Amino acid sequence: MLAVNIIAFLAIFSALMVVFHRNPMVSVVFLIVNLVCIALFFLFLQAQFLFAIQIIVYAGAIMVLFVFVVMLLNLRREEETRPNWKVQRALAFAGGVLLVGALWSALWRRGASAEAFPGGFLDEFGTAEEVGRLLFTDYLFQFEAASVLLVVAMIGAVVLARRKES
Amino acid sequence: MEPGTLAFVIESLVKVAFVVGLVMGGVTYMTWVERRVAGIIQDRLGPNRVGWAGLLQPIADGIKFLFKEDIIPPHVYKPFYILAPALIFIPSLLGSAVIPFGDSIHLFGRDVPLRVADLNVGILFIFAASAMGVYGIALAGWSSNNKFSLMGGLRSSAQLISYELAMGLSVVGVLMAAGSLRLNDIVMAQADFRWNAFFQPIGLLCFLVAAFAETNRAPFDLPECESELVAGYHTEYSSMKFAMFMMAEYANMITASALLVTLFFGGWQVPGLSLLGLPPLAVSLVQVGAFLFKTAFFLFLFVWVRWTLPRFRFDQLMDLGWKALFPLALLQVFITSWLILKGWL
Numbered sequence: 001m002l003a004v005n006i007i008a009f010l011a012i013f014s015a016l017m018v019v020f021h022r023n024p025m026v027s028v029v030f031l032i033v034n035l036v037c038i039a040l041f042f043l044f045l046q047a048q049f050l051f052a053i054q055i056i057v058y059a060g061a062i063m064v065l066f067v068f069v070v071m072l073l074n075l076r077r078e079e080e081t082r083p084n085w086k087v088q089r090a091l092a093f094a095g096g097v098l099l100v101g102a103l104w105s106a107l108w109r110r111g112a113s114a115e116a117f118p119g120g121f122l123d124e125f126g127t128a129e130e131v132g133r134l135l136f137t138d139y140l141f142q143f144e145a146a147s148v149l150l151v152v153a154m155i156g157a158v159v160l161a162r163r164k165e166s
Numbered sequence: 167m168e169p170g171t172l173a174f175v176i177e178s179l180v181k182v183a184f185v186v187g188l189v190m191g192g193v194t195y196m197t198w199v200e201r202r203v204a205g206i207i208q209d210r211l212g213p214n215r216v217g218w219a220g221l222l223q224p225i226a227d228g229i230k231f232l233f234k235e236d237i238i239p240p241h242v243y244k245p246f247y248i249l250a251p252a253l254i255f256i257p258s259l260l261g262s263a264v265i266p267f268g269d270s271i272h273l274f275g276r277d278v279p280l281r282v283a284d285l286n287v288g289i290l291f292i293f294a295a296s297a298m299g300v301y302g303i304a305l306a307g308w309s310s311n312n313k314f315s316l317m318g319g320l321r322s323s324a325q326l327i328s329y330e331l332a333m334g335l336s337v338v339g340v341l342m343a344a345g346s347l348r349l350n351d352i353v354m355a356q357a358d359f360r361w362n363a364f365f366q367p368i369g370l371l372c373f374l375v376a377a378f379a380e381t382n383r384a385p386f387d388l389p390e391c392e393s394e395l396v397a398g399y400h401t402e403y404s405s406m407k408f409a410m411f412m413m414a415e416y417a418n419m420i421t422a423s424a425l426l427v428t429l430f431f432g433g434w435q436v437p438g439l440s441l442l443g444l445p446p447l448a449v450s451l452v453q454v455g456a457f458l459f460k461t462a463f464f465l466f467l468f469v470w471v472r473w474t475l476p477r478f479r480f481d482q483l484m485d486l487g488w489k490a491l492f493p494l495a496l497l498q499v500f501i502t503s504w505l506i507l508k509g510w511l
Contacts, residue, residue: 025246059298064304067308068327070308
């Protein structure tokens with residue numbers, strides 16, 4: 001339990017640092033720390049496959065792109081000249097309140113305790129086989145819809161890259 | 167604590183010590199092998215003065231690195247500058263934890279499986295560790311606040327994302343053939359000379375090339391390309407911090423070779439060993455020896471290629487990754503699926 005608490009603390013701390021640190025590269029690194037913490041939560045829930053995928057896809061591939069972009073643009077000079085949009089701040093605050101409310105009501109209904117899962121997890125929970133079976137049976141439509149979305153995004157990226165050349 | 171738990175803890179500690187010792191010893195002596203083989207390939211001797219045939223050279227180098235002045239340039243971003251060498255070194259050691267270096271050995275009345283951790287997602291764990299290794303290089307390049315370092319860091323992030331895809335895809339065929347992500351199951355599926363290298367030669371080729379790129383070794387060592395970038399991402403590093411970058415490179419090579427052997431060359435399997443009728447302990451030792459021998463061969467290949475092939479240009483590297491390796495790996499996945507569907511694999 002102690003390990004879970006330490007990692008939960010680290011996850012919240014790193015998430016706050018992402019928002020509050022003025023250096024974009026430091027923010028990116030804390031975001032990586034945050035995603036690794038989330039992967040560790042999967043590990044505590046015996047979902048080894050999700051742990052590995054979370055690290056490879058989110059903490060690995062996607063965050064490398066973030067690092068890449070920050071390095072390429074070298075955002076350091078913009079530290080001081082951060083724009084101060086009032087509307088954006090108000091909207092962000094409203095969004096934050098909504099998110100906290102949604103999470104709170106979800107936890108309230110579900111009961112965030114062990115009683116929510118009286119039998120505990122199955123042994124196969126979170127293995128590659130079980131995740132694959134779910135993706136191709138219960139969640140087939142969502143899975144296919146997400147892949148179509150990704151293809152559309154890829155085509156969009158190709159089209160945008162093409163237009164610049166001419 | 168129950169006696170069973172205590173035995174397990176001791177067993178695990180011994181295995182961890184063995185694997186870390188093996189990798190670190192390998193790292194130490196790979197520097198010597200690299201320089202000696204480079205010498206032979208270039209028709210000169212290489213370091214042969216310290217100890218017999220230069221065998222104490224790595225020790226002398228290590229002592230020198232420890233006692234060199236550790237210079238931190240004033241213009242670096244200190245937290246990341248200091249963190250980067252550790253960030254690159256730790257993942258390079260992590261990968262070796264899941265590689266099976268033998269079946270199991272019967273010692274002191276218990277069966278000891280010869281791998282530190284038997285994860286059911288072993289192969290993905292290695293990919294995860296190597297994905298984390300990128301940040302060491304990228305942050306070293308960025309925090310050095312130096313154009314050459316930054317270029318090196320940028321190149322390495324681009325290179326690693328590109329080749330990770332080809333590497334992942336080239337492994338898919340192997341996973342399909344074994345029906346498992348567990349590395350020991352993959353080795354088990356290759357018994358009796360049914361090595362994946364024979365059934366999936368295209369996958370092997372893709373994996374091999376991607377492994378060279380992932381370990382930043384020549385001909386793909388563009389992140390540290392000395393003719394353009396001084397020394398790339400570790401330009402500003404000195405003393406033991408620089409040594410950690412070098413050690414991470416060799417540790418990555420060892421993990422990559424061991425993984426190559428595990429996935430495509432039967433791991434610790436020795437074809438026809440059961441026919442000899444050896445006692446179980448000898449069988450286990452021969453298997454461990456075979457695994458180390460195969461790994462050593464591919465380590466030699468890494469060195470051999472480095473001193474034989476010229477370096478790629480960066481656009482060539484990207485073309486090769488995306489336009490050649492990626493489709494080839496995909497082709498291998500199709501061929502393997504077809505073979506499995508026909509029931510020939």
